[in-house]
Amino acid sequence: MVVKGKLKMALVAEKDIDFKKLNLKKKEKAARKKKAQKGGDKPESNGKVEEVWEDVEEAAEDSGSDEDEEELETAPMQIDFEGIDESDSDSSAGENDQENDLEDDEDDEDIPVSDLEDLDDEEKEDMIPHQRLTINNTVALTAALKRIALPTSKIPFSEHQSITTSAPVVIEDVSDDLNRELAFYAQSLSAAQEGRKLLKAEGVKFTRPTDYFAEMVKADEHMAKIKAKLIDEAASKKASSDARKQRDLKKFGKQVQVAKLQERDKERKTTMEKIKALKRKRQGADTETTNEADIFDVALEDETAKPSRKDRIGPNKRQKKDEKFGFGGKKRFKKSGDAMSSGDLTGFSSKKMKGGAKPRPGKARRASKK
Amino acid sequence: MSAYKALSKSNGDKQEAPANGIKKNKQRVLILSSRGITYRHRHLLNDLASLLPHSRKDAKLDTKSKLYQLNELAELYNCNNVFFFEARKGKDLYLWMSKAPNGPTVKMHMQNLHTMEELHFTGNCLKGSRPLLSFDASFDKEPHLRVLKELFMHIFGVPKGARKAKPFVDHVMGFTLADGKIWIRNYQISETEPSRISTSTDSTDAKPKVKKNADGKETEISLVEIGPRFVLTPIVIQEGSFGGPIIYENKEFVSPNQVRSEIRLKKAGRYNQRAEQGVERLAKKGELGLRTDGGRKAKVDELDTGTLFA
Incomplete structure (x- = not known):
C-alpha cells in the first residue's frame, strides 16, 4: 500500500500543482456523494483488482488482491479513488484517464433551464423540479x-x-x-458482410450446409404457426382487395348504365324532334320547291338508317303493331256506315242502273273470245 | 472457503491456460429473474436463454434487495456473468448485467420488449449458433458505453468453444444507440445465390470460397429478423458485482414510477381545475342573487308575483 502510495505521489508530482488540488476537491466531492447514497454501496468489492481472464500469471495476483480488499475495508471513505488508481497497472493509461476526468467535469452540467422553457405552461405547472x-x-x-475487456485486437x-x-448510426x-x-437493418447487414469476410479469411465455417439439420431456435410448430399466419394475412388481403374491386366495378357499372340510358333518351328525343320538324316542313312546304324536300328526305333517310337494329326494333315494332291492330280511340261502330261511306258513290254508275248489265255471252262466245 | 476458492481457481487456471499464452474467451452466463415477472418477461428470458448456449438458467430469485446473493449463485454454477431480470410492480422490468465476482454491474430499464413468439418474424437460426455482434460506433465514444459494449460482448457473444454451440454463423445481433437508449435486434443471415454460375462453384470446399470473396462473386446476404426485440436504458453502473460504489448514473433516466405519478397528477390537476370553476360559478350566481341560500339576496320587486299576490 505504502509503495503504491509513493508511486502515486511521484505521478502527481510529475504533473501540475493545480491538478493536485483538483484531485483533492474530487475526493471531497466523492465522499459527499457517498454519504448521500450510502444505501446499496458496499465498499468491499471496491478495490478488487482481478482479471476475469483465465490466465496463469493472474492467479498469484488474485490472492494478493484479496488482501488489498481487507485493508481497504478499514478505510471505506477514501476507497473510491485510491482503489481505482491502484487498479491501473499502466501509468500512462492512468494519465489519460485523469485527463478525461478533467474534460468530463465540463460536460457534467445539469440540464439548463432554457431547455425546459419550450414546454407548455400546463406541463411546466405539473413538473416537479427533480434533479438527479x-x-x-x-x-x-x-x-x-x-479489467474485463477482451483484447479484441490480439485475439x-x-x-x-x-x-x-x-x-x-444516425x-x-x-x-x-x-x-x-x-x-x-443496414447496420447489421454491413456487419454480416464484413464478418463473413473476416471469418472466411480465418477459415472458419460460416454458411450452414443445406443438409445440416439441427434444433432451431424456433421449433417447427412455431414456424408452422408463423406460416399459417402469413397465409392468413395474404388471404385476407386478397379477399379485401377482391371485394374492393367488385365494389368499384359495381359503382362504375351503374354509372355506365345510367349514361347509356341517358344517351338513348337523348337520341330518341332528337329523332322525334327531327321527325316533327320534318312533318311540319312537309305540311308547310307542299307548295314550295321539291328540291328542298328532296334534300331533307335524304337527310331523313340517313337519320333513320343510322340507329342500330336494336333501336329500330324497339319503337318501330310497336308502331307496326299499332297500325295493324289499332291503338287508341273507340273500337265500336267501326264497321258501321257513316255519312262519308254513304256519300261515297265511287262504286255507282247510272249505266248499270238503266239497261242493266249486258247479258252474259254464251259459253261458245266466251270460249272463242279467249 | 476462500482458501479453497483460491486454490481451486489457481488449479483451474493452470489447466485451462493454453500453451501459447493467448487468452481464451471463456464466458458463462447465469440467467435468472426475480419473482413477480409477467409471462412476457418470462418468455423473453426463455428466448434469450435459447439464443445463448453458454448460459445457465436458474430458478427465480426470491429477493429483490439482497442481490449480492447472485454472486454466490454465479460461483456455484461456475458462471462469470450474471444476467438478471428484476420485475417491479408486475410491470416494470429492469435488467442487471454483471461480471460475476468483481463487477462492474449495469442496471438498465427494459422497454418495448417483444418476444419471439408474438413478433411472427419468419427468420430462424440454429439453436446455439454463434452470433455476429454488430455495434454502433457511438458505443466507443463514452467510457460508460464502452463498459456496456464489453458486457454485451461477453454475455451475448457465444464463446468459441461453448459446449452446446453449433459450428456455423447464421445470425447477427445488432446493438444500436439511439435517443440515449440501446436498441437490440436479432437477424438471421440468409444467403442467396446471385446467379447459377456461382452455385456450381459453391459446392466445392472452403478455399475457393475465399478466392471468390476476393473477386466479389459471393452469395448475396440479406437479413430476416428473428426476434426478440427490446430497448434498454442504462440507469446505473456499479463498480462491484451487485455492490460497490456507483460509478455512473444516467441523469436523463426518468423512472416509470415518476412518469406514472406525473400522469396521475396531471389528471388530478384537470379535476381540480373543474372543481375550482364550479366554485367560481356558484359565487358568481350568488353575486347576482340567483341562489336560494347564500350570496346576496335579490332586490324585492314590487311587481314580483310573490308580492303582488301575497
Whole structure:
C-alpha cells in the first residue's frame, strides 16, 4: 500500500500543482456523494483488482488482491479513488484517464433551464423540479473496462465476432418506425458482410450446409404457426382487395348504365324532334320547291338508317303493331256506315242502273273470245 | 472457503491456460429473474436463454434487495456473468448485467420488449449458433458505453468453444444507440445465390470460397429478423458485482414510477381545475342573487308575483 502510495505521489508530482488540488476537491466531492447514497454501496468489492481472464500469471495476483480488499475495508471513505488508481497497472493509461476526468467535469452540467422553457405552461405547472446527481466517474469506468475487456485486437476475430460500424448510426426520429428499423437493418447487414469476410479469411465455417439439420431456435410448430399466419394475412388481403374491386366495378357499372340510358333518351328525343320538324316542313312546304324536300328526305333517310337494329326494333315494332291492330280511340261502330261511306258513290254508275248489265255471252262466245 | 476458492481457481487456471499464452474467451452466463415477472418477461428470458448456449438458467430469485446473493449463485454454477431480470410492480422490468465476482454491474430499464413468439418474424437460426455482434460506433465514444459494449460482448457473444454451440454463423445481433437508449435486434443471415454460375462453384470446399470473396462473386446476404426485440436504458453502473460504489448514473433516466405519478397528477390537476370553476360559478350566481341560500339576496320587486299576490 505504502509503495503504491509513493508511486502515486511521484505521478502527481510529475504533473501540475493545480491538478493536485483538483484531485483533492474530487475526493471531497466523492465522499459527499457517498454519504448521500450510502444505501446499496458496499465498499468491499471496491478495490478488487482481478482479471476475469483465465490466465496463469493472474492467479498469484488474485490472492494478493484479496488482501488489498481487507485493508481497504478499514478505510471505506477514501476507497473510491485510491482503489481505482491502484487498479491501473499502466501509468500512462492512468494519465489519460485523469485527463478525461478533467474534460468530463465540463460536460457534467445539469440540464439548463432554457431547455425546459419550450414546454407548455400546463406541463411546466405539473413538473416537479427533480434533479438527479450526475455521476460519471470516468476513471473508475475505464478501470472497470480495462479489467474485463477482451483484447479484441490480439485475439482472432472468430473468438469474439464483434464488429463496430465505422461511422455512428444516425437516426433522426426514433419514433419513425420504418426509418429506424432500416438503420438497424443496414447496420447489421454491413456487419454480416464484413464478418463473413473476416471469418472466411480465418477459415472458419460460416454458411450452414443445406443438409445440416439441427434444433432451431424456433421449433417447427412455431414456424408452422408463423406460416399459417402469413397465409392468413395474404388471404385476407386478397379477399379485401377482391371485394374492393367488385365494389368499384359495381359503382362504375351503374354509372355506365345510367349514361347509356341517358344517351338513348337523348337520341330518341332528337329523332322525334327531327321527325316533327320534318312533318311540319312537309305540311308547310307542299307548295314550295321539291328540291328542298328532296334534300331533307335524304337527310331523313340517313337519320333513320343510322340507329342500330336494336333501336329500330324497339319503337318501330310497336308502331307496326299499332297500325295493324289499332291503338287508341273507340273500337265500336267501326264497321258501321257513316255519312262519308254513304256519300261515297265511287262504286255507282247510272249505266248499270238503266239497261242493266249486258247479258252474259254464251259459253261458245266466251270460249272463242279467249 | 476462500482458501479453497483460491486454490481451486489457481488449479483451474493452470489447466485451462493454453500453451501459447493467448487468452481464451471463456464466458458463462447465469440467467435468472426475480419473482413477480409477467409471462412476457418470462418468455423473453426463455428466448434469450435459447439464443445463448453458454448460459445457465436458474430458478427465480426470491429477493429483490439482497442481490449480492447472485454472486454466490454465479460461483456455484461456475458462471462469470450474471444476467438478471428484476420485475417491479408486475410491470416494470429492469435488467442487471454483471461480471460475476468483481463487477462492474449495469442496471438498465427494459422497454418495448417483444418476444419471439408474438413478433411472427419468419427468420430462424440454429439453436446455439454463434452470433455476429454488430455495434454502433457511438458505443466507443463514452467510457460508460464502452463498459456496456464489453458486457454485451461477453454475455451475448457465444464463446468459441461453448459446449452446446453449433459450428456455423447464421445470425447477427445488432446493438444500436439511439435517443440515449440501446436498441437490440436479432437477424438471421440468409444467403442467396446471385446467379447459377456461382452455385456450381459453391459446392466445392472452403478455399475457393475465399478466392471468390476476393473477386466479389459471393452469395448475396440479406437479413430476416428473428426476434426478440427490446430497448434498454442504462440507469446505473456499479463498480462491484451487485455492490460497490456507483460509478455512473444516467441523469436523463426518468423512472416509470415518476412518469406514472406525473400522469396521475396531471389528471388530478384537470379535476381540480373543474372543481375550482364550479366554485367560481356558484359565487358568481350568488353575486347576482340567483341562489336560494347564500350570496346576496335579490332586490324585492314590487311587481314580483310573490308580492303582488301575497
